Amino acid sequence: MKYDKSKGFWKSENFWKIAAIASVAISIPIAGIQHGTESQREWGKLGAFGFLTGIAATYACTQKHLPNEWEEEIRKRLHLLEEEEARLKSELTEIEFAQHQLEEEQNLINSKWESIKQAESNIDDIISERLQLATVGEVKRLQDWENTLIKEQSKFDVNTQKTVDIINEELREKEQQLIEEKAQLEEKHQKIVEVYKQKVAEQSELIHLLDAPKFPTKREIMAEVYCSDFIKACLRWEKRIKADCYDRQPMDDGKSHNFWLKLRDNSLAVELKREEFRDWVSLQCKFPTRPYIIFHPSEGTVEIQIPHNLRDYKAPKEYQIVTTTTEVKGTILKPPSVLCDSLSKQIHLAGWGSTGEGKSTFIANALGAMSKDMGDGVRIVTTIPKMDTGIAKLFPSIDYLGFRDSIYGLLEVATELGYRNSVFIDEYLSGNELEEWEPLIYFFDEYNQIAAKWNSCAKETFDDVIQTFKTRLDPARLEVFKKEIEIDIKHTRFANELLLFAWRVGRSMNVKMFIFGQNLQPSNLGVKKPDLHNTSWLFMPKNIGSAFVYKATETDKSSLESEHQKIREVVQADRNLRFYGLYFPVEGDAFYSQLPAPNTYAIPRDTSRTPGEHPESSHEDTADLGKMAKNAKQAKPYSVSVRPCFDEMAKINSECLKQSQKLDIEDFGELPKSMTTGKVKKTEVYKLLKVKSAKHQKLVKEYIDYMDKEYNT
Incomplete structure (x- = not known):
């Protein structure tokens, strides 16, 4: 590898390759040291050491290529690496030592855990053994305690019974003692009460002497005796009444014992008015009859009358009115319902009365009551000879109106009854069922x-009426009329x-007849007295005297007159009973x-036949009767002002009004008449109307003559 000084070692490609290999090589041992097991940690340390050695060898190999300026730096870093290696070795030694201690502690813990488990096993055995021993002992202890409690309960029961017996004995002794003490107290109380009563009696006697009522000075006659007894009885009444004998001495008038009292408390006068007091004091004082008590407010006294007997004694007016009113309302005067029930069962009725006594009201109710049990569709055929305002209100339409036409009403009822009776006879003989009539x-x-005009008439008038009536009949009724009536x-x-x-x-033909009028004595009706028993009768107050003459039997007459006298007395005090x-x-x-x-009963209204509807007469010589029938057919109410008789009376009153004296006799039927002839008594009319001047008497006479002519022609 050629070293390029211009780039420097750190920037050379070889440097970065070595660094990458070194980083991988160093990361593996470090990871083993941090996360591995104890053996992995040892290997990690060796790897790290080898890496550092490789680094040093690499350095030594490349030293000839490193520049001088970096050598010092490398040496420093190498020195640091050596120090770090020494430190790591030191830590590794400490870790190994700690690992050794940890293993010893782990062994110690395992040893102790085994000891604990052994101890737990021993403890369980001990506890089980002790529990077994404790259970047996507890059961025995409880049995001993139960036996002890039973013995104690037995002793307690015995002691309790002894205590109860002792207490009961003491209570019996105490009760006996209390009974004896109670008897002693009652005896003492009785003595105290007797002493108290004696003292109260003494005090009462003193009070009585101080506040004693004033009695009669003598007790020679029964009135004086009754007066004393009455005063004493008043003191015993439930509300103590104090009364003194008045200065007026008791007396006996031959019919009653009389005495006078003065009440100390006038508010108790109401007690004397009670019927219970009268009954009670009569028994207390043993009076022969109940006393009559009359109050005199002006004198502030009370008069007591004790009749010898009730037969010869006339009760005071106050008692007569009260007694009579009670008797009349409760016994004598029957309620209207009783009368109406009887009327509904009667076939015929005759009413005897005059205007002013409830005539129109009675007629309306009587017709309603008579029709009550006749079924539906009752038709009333009216015959009104003389119209007045009361009748006009009752019957807006009339079948037979006026005196001349009234005879046709009688002919119709007789013919209808004869016809129905004839049909009944034929049906009965034929064995057919009898029909129900209208x-x-x-x-x-x-x-x-009506009777005064038509009981007898001229032969020509009779013939005209009969012929006219025949023309109004159907063939069947005409035949019956000829055979049975004519x-x-x-x-x-x-x-x-x-x-x-x-x-x-007219008894079983479903036909009833009701006549009403005044002066219906047998002679006016043209019948005999026994004939009056064919119909029921109602006499109104002003005509009840006639009932005693023509209807009442000798047996009933006395009682009916007595009852009537009582009714008249009550009516004077109570006008509602008139x-x-x-x-x-x-x-x-x-x-x-x-x-x-x-309006207790309504008059039946039936439209099966227009009231006043009759066949017209075909006879030219009966034009007057045909005219009356035509008037009846119009079925219009008639006002009294259109009747000639009332026009005449209006003229008379117009004349009399100049003298401020109206002649109130617009109803001719109210004038007094003779019981035998039925003629108006003019002299009594003059007195009744207080007509004194000859001029007015002449006017009244003209009115009476006019009315008499109107009624009887």
């Missing part, structure tokens, strides 16, 4: 006026015969009943 109610208002009526007994026929026949009536059913006892309130 329900009908025939209502006649102001029937007394042969029994005549101009002298016309409406009354039709009424009796309807009353007798709408009532006396009712006589066909079967059963008569009774007083309150009338139903407005």
Whole structure:
């Protein structure tokens, strides 16, 4: 290798080759020293040493080629390498020594570990042996302890039982002692109570003497005795009442024992009013009857009346009103429902009353009640001889309107009943099932006026009416009319015969008849008194007197009059009870009943036939009757202002108003009439209306004559 000085050794190609080989050669020993085992470390050290030796030999071989300036440097480095080699050898020696010590320590540790394992084995054996010995000893110790506890428990039970027995014995002794002490205390308490009661009695006697009530000065008559007993009884009442005998001495008036008291506390007066107090004090004092207690606020006194007997004694007014009101409301006056239930079962009804007593309301409710059990489709055939505002409101349309046309209502009901009866007979004889008829109610208002006009009439008028009515009938009914009805009526007994026929026949034909009017006595109806039993009757208050004459039996008359007197007294105090009536059913006892309130029952409305619809007459000589039928067919409400009679009355009132005196008799039916003839009593009318001047009396007379002519022509 040729050395190039210009490049220097370090920059020569040989240098770098040697350096590369040296780096590989040195890295292997160093790696062995650092990471190898002990033998690898030894080999590494030798490799490093060999490398350094190679370096030195290489240096020696190349020394002749190195420049001088580098020789010194190489020597220094070589020296350093030698020092490093010496140091490495020293460390290698230390490492070998440490490795030797480590091996000794490892051997020592292994020896100790074997000793520990041997010791553990010995310890396990010892522990196992000791545990076995300890278990046997513990079991024995526990058994000994259990036996000891059993013995102690037995001793404790014995001692406890002895203690309990001792305590029970002591308790029994204590209980007996307490019983004896209680008996002694009760005995002492009883003595104390007796002493206290004695002292209280003494004090009460003193208080009684100081605050004693004032008794009658004498006890010679029973009134004085009863007065003393009454005062004492008041002190024993649940609310102690203190009263003194008043200065007015007790007396006996022959009917009752009377005495007067003055209450010390007027707030307790309410106690005397209680019925319980009256019953109680009567028993306490042994009075012959219950006392009547009357208060006199002006005097501040209380009057006590004790009747000898109730037969001869008239109770004070206060008690009469209270007693009578209770009796009337609870017993005498039946509720409206009772009356309506009875009406629904009746075939016929006659109402006797006048305007102002609830007439229109009763008619409406009676028609509704009578139709209640007749089924659906009830038709009411109305006959109204005289229209007024009340009737106009009830019946917006009328079947037979006016006095002259009213006879056709009677003819229709009689013919319909005769026809149905004839059909019933034929069906029965043929063995056929009897059919159910259309329900009908025939209502006649102001029937007394109808009877007055049509019970008898002129022969010509009778014939005209009969002929006109025949033209309105179908063939079947016409035949029945000729056979059953026409042969029994005549101009002298016309409406009354039709009424009796309807009353007798109309019982099972689903037809009911209701007549209403005033002065319905038998003579006005043209019937006999026994005939009145064919229908039920309702008498309104102003006409109840007639019921006692024509309907009540001698047996019932006295009690009914007595009840009526009580009702009248109650009505004076309670005007809400003024709408009532006396009712006589066909079967059963008569009774007083309150009338139903407005709209309790509704009048049935049926449109199967237009009210007032009848076949027109074909006779020219019955134009007047045809005109009445035509008016009825119009079915319009009639106002009282269009009736001539009311126009006449308006003239009279117009004249009387100049004197500030209106004659309030616009309803002719309200005027007093004779019970026998039915004629208006003009003299009584003058007194009733307080008409004194001859001029006004003449006007009233003209009105009465006009109305009488209108009704009876």
